[in-house]
Amino acid sequence: MLLKHLVKDISYTLVQGSLNTEVSDIYYDSRKMTPGGLFVCIVGTQRDSHEFAADVVAKGAATLVIQHDLPAEVVAAMPQVTILKTDNTRYAMAMLAAAYFGHPAGEMTMIGVTGTKGKTTTTHMIKAVLEAAGHRVGMIGTNGVYYPNHHYDLNNTTPESYDLQRILRQLADAGCDSCVMEVSSQGIMMDRVAGVRYKIGVFTNLYPDHIGPGEHQSFEEYRSWKGHLFRRCEIGVVNADDENTAPLLEGHTCRVTTYGIDAADADFRAGHEYKLLRTKNMLGVAFHVSGREEMDVQVNMPGLFSIYNALATIAVAKELGLPDEAIHQGLSTAVVKGRVELVPVSHRFTILLDYAHNEAATESLMETLRAYKPTRLVVVFGCGGNRSKLRRYGMGEVCAKLADFCILTEDNNRFEKVEDIIADIKVGMNKGNPDAKYVEIPDRLDALHYAIDNAQDGDMIAVIGKGHEAYRDREGIKTPFLERELIEEYAAEKGIE
Ligand SMILES: CC(=O)N[C@H]1[C@@H](OP(=O)(O)OP(=O)(O)OC[C@H]2O[C@@H](n3ccc(=O)[nH]c3=O)[C@H](O)[C@@H]2O)O[C@H](CO)[C@@H](O)[C@@H]1O[C@H](C)C(=O)N[C@@H](C)C(=O)N[C@H](CCC(=O)O)C(=O)O
Numbered sequence: 001m002l003l004k005h006l007v008k009d010i011s012y013t014l015v016q017g018s019l020n021t022e023v024s025d026i027y028y029d030s031r032k033m034t035p036g037g038l039f040v041c042i043v044g045t046q047r048d049s050h051e052f053a054a055d056v057v058a059k060g061a062a063t064l065v066i067q068h069d070l071p072a073e074v075v076a077a078m079p080q081v082t083i084l085k086t087d088n089t090r091y092a093m094a095m096l097a098a099a100y101f102g103h104p105a106g107e108m109t110m111i112g113v114t115g116t117k118g119k120t121t122t123t124h125m126i127k128a129v130l131e132a133a134g135h136r137v138g139m140i141g142t143n144g145v146y147y148p149n150h151h152y153d154l155n156n157t158t159p160e161s162y163d164l165q166r167i168l169r170q171l172a173d174a175g176c177d178s179c180v181m182e183v184s185s186q187g188i189m190m191d192r193v194a195g196v197r198y199k200i201g202v203f204t205n206l207y208p209d210h211i212g213p214g215e216h217q218s219f220e221e222y223r224s225w226k227g228h229l230f231r232r233c234e235i236g237v238v239n240a241d242d243e244n245t246a247p248l249l250e251g252h253t254c255r256v257t258t259y260g261i262d263a264a265d266a267d268f269r270a271g272h273e274y275k276l277l278r279t280k281n282m283l284g285v286a287f288h289v290s291g292r293e294e295m296d297v298q299v300n301m302p303g304l305f306s307i308y309n310a311l312a313t314i315a316v317a318k319e320l321g322l323p324d325e326a327i328h329q330g331l332s333t334a335v336v337k338g339r340v341e342l343v344p345v346s347h348r349f350t351i352l353l354d355y356a357h358n359e360a361a362t363e364s365l366m367e368t369l370r371a372y373k374p375t376r377l378v379v380v381f382g383c384g385g386n387r388s389k390l391r392r393y394g395m396g397e398v399c400a401k402l403a404d405f406c407i408l409t410e411d412n413n414r415f416e417k418v419e420d421i422i423a424d425i426k427v428g429m430n431k432g433n434p435d436a437k438y439v440e441i442p443d444r445l446d447a448l449h450y451a452i453d454n455a456q457d458g459d460m461i462a463v464i465g466k467g468h469e470a471y472r473d474r475e476g477i478k479t480p481f482l483e484r485e486l487i488e489e490y491a492a493e494k495g496i497e
């Protein structure tokens with residue numbers, strides 16, 4: 001493709017060379033450069049990749065896009081290279097990549113979900129409802145990329161713009177008519193989603209998070225970047241109960257639809273009367289929706305937060321004109337890998353996997369599960385090695401307070417000894433509840449077996465920390481460890497019913 005066909009949506013100065021330069025592909029990482037490529041020089045949080053200009057040219061780069069001038073001697077040594085200068089190379093990369101891949105977002109109904117918590121869950125719910133309505137759906141987020149019969153992992157919740165555009169092309173080429181994706185504030189701030197127009201933007205909620213070096217400078221800045229989603233979508237579906245919704249919507253250009261539990265005037269609302277559901281295969285909630293629609297809904301995910309995520313999903317579905325049957329089917333079948341994921345091996349007790357690996361997530365999970373009034377709430381957990389000890393104290397404290405029995409074991413030990421990590425967890429437990437009952441079983445597989453062997457009728461066993469991860473890390477070596485399969489295999493071997 002010729003450069004002149006890629007640059008239509010950016011402003012630039014042609015420093016040298018020609019717009020008729022052939023572009024074989026676009027790169028933002030010098031280590032991946034191949035001959036004929038266009039290299040976008042980015043001023044990152046760690047490196048300024050303008051310093052790799054000579055290196056990529058040596059590897060055959062034909063075009064450079066820069067944001068600040070290169071040293072004169074570097075430019076002098078690359079007379080054959082086309083150089084464009086622009087104000088913001090991250091933004092330029094997004095526009096160049098969109099053009100390079102033929103503006104794939106325009107070929108699908110784009111739905112973006114932002115918020116501190118609930119992005120992954122809500123995107124899964126929306127996908128399930130769309131699929132139940134017969135749509136072919138692509139999904140992008142923390143759990144990776146999904147499209148019919150395909151899945152792969154990602155490094156970022158919202159991928160770098162070039163990767164995002166490549167993925168969107170892949171989805172469109174696979175026949176997806178819709179794409180639902182998580183849009184992180186970082187993704188907006190770093191122009192990873194620049195140029196993408198959304199049919200619907202969803203806001204779940206906002207808590208102080210992601211504030212610090214390399215992320216956001218303040219809560220207000222964090223909020224304002226999330227708010228930018230509502231300047232690039234047609235319809236905004238927002239949580240009317242969140243006190244940050246109004247400031248976040250400042251400057252919005254979309255039509256707004258609201259949902260909530262407390263806000264009496266929300267377009268889609270659920271009261272505080274809801275029913276907790278528990279069967280062998282499911283922990284869920286049932287509730288009534290009123291406002292713009294009247295309907296009874298059942299969600300196969302637990303807790304009050306599931307009602308919020310379901311309300312957002314219902315509002316999206318209604319805005320898209322999807323039928324009620326699809327809403328019911330989608331909400332009662334949506335599963336998020338590793339997030340309160342039930343492993344239905346017994347009628348007598350419930351065993352589930354969850355990715356909670358810090359104090360806040362563990363506390364929220366424990367409180368959610370307690371509401372189902374299990375005979376005992378048992379938690380199997382450890383903490384990662386070579387990571388903050390605060391997590392160990394925090395998770396220990398919360399589990400000692402809220403669980404009836406703790407099985408202390410390994411998480412990803414990395415280069416630490418499991419016994420030392422458990423000793424730290426016990427410090428936190430002692431603070432939370434010095435009388436907490438627990439057992440120490442360093443090998444996680446033995447811990448799972450112990451939990452199953454000693455399960456009592458009506459127990460709820462939460463195996464937390466690893467969620468969807470498929471390995472355990474000991475001394476930096478990762479070996480396969482898929483908890484779901486290990487639990488199923490052991491329960492079958494023991495003839496558990
Ligand atoms: C702080 C931050 O967001 N960093 C992101 C950013 O990296 P950066 O700007 O720091 O990059 P850098 O290391 O300074 O390098 C600058 C440039 O030099 C290039 N480079 C570097 C080395 C080299 O040898 N050659 C070379 O060309 C790099 O490819 C890059 O283009 O751009 C990278 C490429 O897109 C991202 O992978 C990286 O995300 C890091 C891993 C990260 O942890 N980000 C978090 C904060 C994040 O984005 N999280 C949100 C989720 C938040 C939520 O859950 O709500 C997300 O969307 O993932």
Ligand SMILES: Nc1ncnc2c1ncn2[C@@H]1O[C@H](COP(=O)(O)OP(=O)(O)OP(=O)(O)O)[C@@H](O)[C@H]1O
Nearest residue numbers: 116117118119120121122142204305308309339364
């Ligand atoms: N709407 C919500 N409000 C508060 N907590 C929620 C909500 N939805 C889910 N949670 C809780 O937060 C955890 C993470 O949920 P989810 O993965 O959907 O959020 P996320 O926004 O994708 O977060 P992250 O960026 O950390 O992956 C869940 O396991 C659940 O305990």
